[in-house]
Each structure stands twice: as structure tokens, then as C-alpha cells.
Amino acid sequence: MVLTEKHKELIERIGVFHEHKGMQPLVGRIIGLLLVHEEGEVSFDEIVEQLGVSKSAVSNALTFLQAKGRCVYSTRPGDRKRYFALKVSDWREDFQKDLENISEIQKFIDEVLEIRTDKNPEFNCNMKDFSNFLGFFKKEIPALFDRFKRQQA
Amino acid sequence: MVLTEKHKELIERIGVFHEHKGMQPLVGRIIGLLLVHEEGEVSFDEIVEQLGVSKSAVSNALTFLQAKGRCVYSTRPGDRKRYFALKVSDWREDFQKDLENISEIQKFIDEVLEIRTDKNPEFNCNMKDFSNFLGFFKKEIPALFDRFKRQQA
DNA sequence: CAGTTAGTTCTGCAAATACAGAACAAAGTT
DNA sequence: AACTTTGTTCTGTATTTGCAGAACTAACTG
Numbered sequence: 186m187v188l189t190e191k192h193k194e195l196i197e198r199i200g201v202f203h204e205h206k207g208m209q210p211l212v213g214r215i216i217g218l219l220l221v222h223e224e225g226e227v228s229f230d231e232i233v234e235q236l237g238v239s240k241s242a243v244s245n246a247l248t249f250l251q252a253k254g255r256c257v258y259s260t261r262p263g264d265r266k267r268y269f270a271l272k273v274s275d276w277r278e279d280f281q282k283d284l285e286n287i288s289e290i291q292k293f294i295d296e297v298l299e300i301r302t303d304k305n306p307e308f309n310c311n312m313k314d315f316s317n318f319l320g321f322f323k324k325e326i327p328a329l330f331d332r333f334k335r336q337q338a
Numbered sequence: 339m340v341l342t343e344k345h346k347e348l349i350e351r352i353g354v355f356h357e358h359k360g361m362q363p364l365v366g367r368i369i370g371l372l373l374v375h376e377e378g379e380v381s382f383d384e385i386v387e388q389l390g391v392s393k394s395a396v397s398n399a400l401t402f403l404q405a406k407g408r409c410v411y412s413t414r415p416g417d418r419k420r421y422f423a424l425k426v427s428d429w430r431e432d433f434q435k436d437l438e439n440i441s442e443i444q445k446f447i448d449e450v451l452e453i454r455t456d457k458n459p460e461f462n463c464n465m466k467d468f469s470n471f472l473g474f475f476k477k478e479i480p481a482l483f484d485r486f487k488r489q490q491a
Numbered sequence: 492c493a494g495t496t497a498g499t500t501c502t503g504c505a506a507a508t509a510c511a512g513a514a515c516a517a518a519g520t521t
Numbered sequence: 522a523a524c525t526t527t528g529t530t531c532t533g534t535a536t537t538t539g540c541a542g543a544a545c546t547a548a549c550t551g
Binding site for chain 1: 342344345348351352355358359360373374376377378426427429430433436437440442443446447449450453454455457458461464465467468470471474475478482485486489490
């Protein structure tokens with residue numbers, strides 16, 4: 186597949202978006218490439234060529250993406266190449282994991298509340314509210330997915 | 339204030355949690371200290387002493403936290419010191435910003451869908467579903483806060 | 492079994508990060 | 522006016538990161 190300027194520019198933007206999420210640059214670019222590539226499946230050396238990086242860097246990045254469960258490869262009879270693809274079908278679990286991750290702060294808030302004195306009741310009260318909300322939020326997540334499903338049908 | 343081992347250990351854990359979110363180590367430790375400190379307000383040089391780091395590092399970290407709107411300082415009459423505190427009261431807006439941030443991926447998904455061919459309909463379909471969900475999710479956020487408020491009362 | 496293909500692991504390095512320490516600034520104190 | 526306090530800014534550096542390139546492995550091919 187030949188990438189247009191538009192493709193390349195979008196891959197870069199998706200790359201920096203993922204960099205901001207803490208991923209290393211190349212990992213973000215690979216996610217971008219796998220997203221815009223028309224087949225959705227891209228061979229190891231097409232990744233190397235399209236992104237103009239070394240095999241070692243691609244190997245490490247793909248190992249990382251597979252470990253994170255964001256990426257898989259398939260093979261084809263009579264072809265030793267691996268074709269890598271994003272697990273776009275898993276967006277529900279992925280998104281849910283993201284949500285649970287950001288509400289992980291509740292764990293710390295609660296620990297903090299346990300060891301705080303009552304020298305600053307307003308501070309404590311705000312933190313307690315936040316913790317309550319996070320608990321509420323986590324409980325509401327499944328219902329949110331349900332409502333989406335119903336609204337779609 | 340004298341920090342116990344428990345305090346120090348919790349500050350470290352809160353620190354690495356924030357490091358994983360992309361912040362620099364000291365910034366995370368300062369958030370931890372401001373959370374566990376009984377007064378909630380901590381002077382510049384108490385931060386320096388409690389965390390055992392240089393003034394320059396603390397100065398830069400606090401500038402960053404203030405720029406991000408996560409931290410403010412107040413002063414006291416007849417006292418030139420600045421007392422720094424987290425904006426715990428802003429947790430609603432902060433959390434909302436976090437949610438909007440993670441759903442920012444929709445922007446990219448939609449751009450990707452626009453330039454994709456229909457060579458892989460299943461892939462496109464999954465992405466379209468995800469985009470629809472993200473749209474739905476963003477719309478639901480205010481209602482979520484409302485329900486929490488009502489449930490509290 | 493020599494050569495090719497497809498990818499991994501190891502070694503090294505250039506650039507970025509995160510901080511220390513010194514110099515500096517601004518304001519108050521004696 | 523010299524000195525102290527409360528930070529900020531500048532300069533240097535140890536560490537970490539992110540990748541390249543070479544050496545390597547495993548499997549297939551002629």
C-alpha cells in the first residue's frame with residue numbers, strides 16, 4: 186500500500202497522541218499505521234519500510250504492543266511472514282480498562298484519608314466526596330455500556 | 339509536621355502512580371506530600387526538606403503544577419513564605435477533563451474512517467462502533483455527575 | 492549443506508530527562 | 522548599607538530513553 190501525505194501526517198498525529206499517553210514514539214506510529222492501513226494487517230517489513238526505522242526497533246515495539254494485548258499477528262499458509270493487526274474488536278475492554286485505570290486514584294485517596302488527621306476538615310471532606318464519586322463512577326460503568334447497547338438497537 | 343514511615347511510603351507510591359501518568363518523579367512526590375500533609379498547605383522549604391531535594395527542582399515542579407492548575411499557593415500576613423496546596427476542590431473539573439481526554443481518541447478514529455478504503459469492512463465497522471460509543475459516552479458525562487449529586491442528597 | 496528469509500537479541504550511542512548546585516533577584520531586617 | 526530570607530534561573534551532569542546496526546537464531550530453499 187502506498188501512503189499519501191494525508192496518511193503520513195495522520196500517523197504522526199496519532200503517534201504524538203500516544204506519546205502523551207506515555208508510550209514510546211515508535212509504538213504510537215505503529216498504532217497509527219495499523220489504523221490507517223487499508224488491509225488492517227501489515228507485515229513486519231512493511232512496517233520497517235513505511236516508517237523508515239530499524240528492524241530491532243520494530244521488533245521491540247511489536248513485542249510491547251502484543252504484551253499489552255493491543256496487537257496480534259496472523260500467518261498465511263506458505264508464507265513465513267507475520268501480519269500484524271490491532272485488536273480493534275476489543276475496544277470495549279480496552280476502554281473499560283482505561284476508565285478503571287484513571288479511577289485507580291481512589292485507592293490512594295482512601296489510604297490518604299485513613300492516615301490524615303482532622304486538622305483540615307474541608308480538605309478531608311473534598312477528598313471524601315471525590316472518593317465517593319469514584320466509587321459511584323466505577324459502579325456505573327457497566328450500566329453505561331448497557332445503555333449504549335440498548336440505544337443502538 | 340513529622341512524617342511517619344507510613345506517610346513516606348504512601349508518598350512514594352503516589353509518586354510512581356503519577357510517574358506512570360507521564361509526570362516527572364518529583365512532581366508526583368509533591369502531589370503525594372500535599373495530599374498526606376495534615377495542614378494541606380506546605381511551605382516551599384518544607385517541601386525541600388521533607389523530600390530531600392534541591393530548591394531548583396522544587397521550584398520547577400511547583401511552576402509546572404501551577405501551570406497545570408493542580409496547585410495554588412497562599413500567603414500569610416507578615417510572612418513572606420508561600421504555602422502550597424492542591425486544588426482538591428476542583429476534582430469534578432479535573433476528572434471531567436481526564437474523561438474528555440481519553441475520549442479524544444474519537445477525533446482520530448473519525449479521521450481514520452474518512453480516509454480508509456472499504457477493503458476491510460469488519461475493521462471499519464468495529465471502529466465505527468467505537469466512535470459511536472465515544473460520542474455517546476461524552477454526551478453521558480454530565481448526566482453521570484447529575485445522578486451522583488442526586489444520589490448523594 | 493550453503494544460502495536465503497524473517498525476525499530477535501545484543502551492543503553502543505545520541506539525545507532527552509531530571510535533578511544538583513551556584514549564581515542571581517527581590518524584598519525585608521538590622 | 523550589609524545581611525538574611527525566599528525563592529528563581531542558569532549551567533552542568535548522571536541517568537534514562539529510543540533507536541541503529543551488527544551479530545545471531547530458526548526455519549525454509551535449492
